[in-house]
Amino acid sequence: MKLSVIGTGYVGLVSGVCFAELGNQVICVDKDSEKIKMLNNLEMPIYEPGLKELVQNNVQESRISFTSDIKEAVASSDVIFIAVGTPPLPNGQADLRFIEAVAASIGKYMNDYKLIVNKSTVPVGTGDFVREIVMKHQAEPVDFDIVSVPEFLREGNAIQDSMNPDRVIIGASSNKAAEIMKKLHEPFNAPVLITDVKSAEMIKYASNAFLATKISFINEIANICEKVGANVKEVAKGMGYDKRIGDKFLNAGIGYGGSCFPKDTTALVEIAASVDYDFKILKSVVDVNKKQRFKVIDSLKQIYDNLDGKKVAVLGLAFKPNTDDLREAPSINIIEELIAKNVHVKAYDPIAMNNATKIIRNTITYSSSVLEAVEGVDAIILVTEWHELIEADWFTIGNLVNKKIIIDGRNVIDSDLVESLGFIYKGIGV
Ligand SMILES: NC(=O)C1=CN([C@@H]2O[C@H](COP(=O)(O)OP(=O)(O)OC[C@H]3O[C@@H](n4cnc5c(N)ncnc54)[C@H](O)[C@@H]3O)[C@@H](O)[C@H]2O)C=CC1
Numbered sequence: 001m002k003l004s005v006i007g008t009g010y011v012g013l014v015s016g017v018c019f020a021e022l023g024n025q026v027i028c029v030d031k032d033s034e035k036i037k038m039l040n041n042l043e044m045p046i047y048e049p050g051l052k053e054l055v056q057n058n059v060q061e062s063r064i065s066f067t068s069d070i071k072e073a074v075a076s077s078d079v080i081f082i083a084v085g086t087p088p089l090p091n092g093q094a095d096l097r098f099i100e101a102v103a104a105s106i107g108k109y110m111n112d113y114k115l116i117v118n119k120s121t122v123p124v125g126t127g128d129f130v131r132e133i134v135m136k137h138q139a140e141p142v143d144f145d146i147v148s149v150p151e152f153l154r155e156g157n158a159i160q161d162s163m164n165p166d167r168v169i170i171g172a173s174s175n176k177a178a179e180i181m182k183k184l185h186e187p188f189n190a191p192v193l194i195t196d197v198k199s200a201e202m203i204k205y206a207s208n209a210f211l212a213t214k215i216s217f218i219n220e221i222a223n224i225c226e227k228v229g230a231n232v233k234e235v236a237k238g239m240g241y242d243k244r245i246g247d248k249f250l251n252a253g254i255g256y257g258g259s260c261f262p263k264d265t266t267a268l269v270e271i272a273a274s275v276d277y278d279f280k281i282l283k284s285v286v287d288v289n290k291k292q293r294f295k296v297i298d299s300l301k302q303i304y305d306n307l308d309g310k311k312v313a314v315l316g317l318a319f320k321p322n323t324d325d326l327r328e329a330p331s332i333n334i335i336e337e338l339i340a341k342n343v344h345v346k347a348y349d350p351i352a353m354n355n356a357t358k359i360i361r362n363t364i365t366y367s368s369s370v371l372e373a374v375e376g377v378d379a380i381i382l383v384t385e386w387h388e389l390i391e392a393d394w395f396t397i398g399n400l401v402n403k404k405i406i407i408d409g410r411n412v413i414d415s416d417l418v419e420s421l422g423f424i425y426k427g428i429g430v
């Protein structure tokens, strides 16, 4: 099948190359000509394990190409995926500006029947909105269908998630469209739910909101564990054996960040508000998460009454391991708060340093290794659970720091080991 994917962010690029790997002809389009130039030079605009090799392979096999020419891409494909960003507006609602622009281009350039697939995370009702925009921009009526096929990949595990999805959700308003989508997704061997467009749009938000709820829930349990002397890791383990609860997304720590949970939870609160529904649970989830990241600073304050002039190493800047993405990363607020308390911050991340220097504008010292970052510091805060950081040489680190203090924002460091080396160790709820 001939496909085009508009938007080469995580979702567009990863899903585009996965469809190519399955034998489809894919044109990836982006208005950002720098990204297209990079991709044509086989350089990846994002860090994602396995992505470069997969792109290289499919370029070599001539199954995937990259262009800024949306007109040509629309005209020459049967199925058009929309995978542009839907960032938050200041009021928390999803900004549909990029969706609208793409829908207008599709309407303008479509020459025969097209199946338009929305993969971006969009408010319920956006399928109808896209239909209107496409029709408004058609020079003459041309038949088309709109389907909603939300994306569920995780950054850092994106290829694996895309090639082995837990489910494929197809929100379609015609049998013809549903059948084309079903056939296209058959090679993934995943359960397929064919539903209406609005339900598909809601499934995406509800899924992200539910996962975020699990995280804020376990974080509140962790906060209570700290006060009553229980250990949240044991509690999560014990809860997780119950198949109705499941053991995933119960890792307590400094809460969720990233380009999706923060924006999708607030967007769903706004979707509810737009129909006069007060989504109380989700508002609390958001609120708990905003505060949770500062727990590491509270722990530090329990050790030092006054942080003024202290040196602190912040290890891990990306919002999660195996990505260079810093969108809504807890590290940003933690560093801001430390700076406000006149702390000298030394920061290190195995992969995200380049992005960090563009996003974290405060005066901090960027270090080129863990050992450089910890030299002479009064405490270490672990923010992102990169393998390299968990498995760091804590013996050597102990000899480099000024004070042996570790605040573990992700509960991943071997506390017995570091305590045996003389460190004071503080996790969250442990
Ligand atoms: N990042 C992730 O892991 C996931 C994201 N999503 C959703 O997928 C959507 C896309 O997310 P990302 O890939 O992270 O976005 P992104 O913001 O990283 O990339 C979007 C791309 O679209 C391009 N673009 C914008 N307007 C365009 C236009 N008119 N024509 C051509 N290209 C255009 C931008 O230049 C950019 O490269 C969002 O709605 C997001 O919520 C869903 C699942 C996972």
Ligand SMILES: O=C(O)[C@H]1O[C@H](OP(=O)(O)OP(=O)(O)OC[C@H]2O[C@@H](n3ccc(=O)[nH]c3=O)[C@H](O)[C@@H]2O)[C@H](O)[C@@H](O)[C@@H]1O
Pocket: 121, 151, 152, 153, 154, 155, 156, 208, 211, 215, 248, 249, 250, 251, 252, 253, 254, 255, 256, 257, 258, 259, 260, 261, 319, 320
């Ligand atoms: O819509 C999206 O963009 C995506 O959002 C999340 O994926 P992602 O944000 O890439 O990463 P996650 O692994 O879900 O982690 C999100 C945040 O939650 C935090 N987290 C995760 C799990 C956990 O137990 N505890 C916890 O604090 C992580 O540290 C991270 O900051 C969802 O997991 C994907 O299914 C979805 O497609």
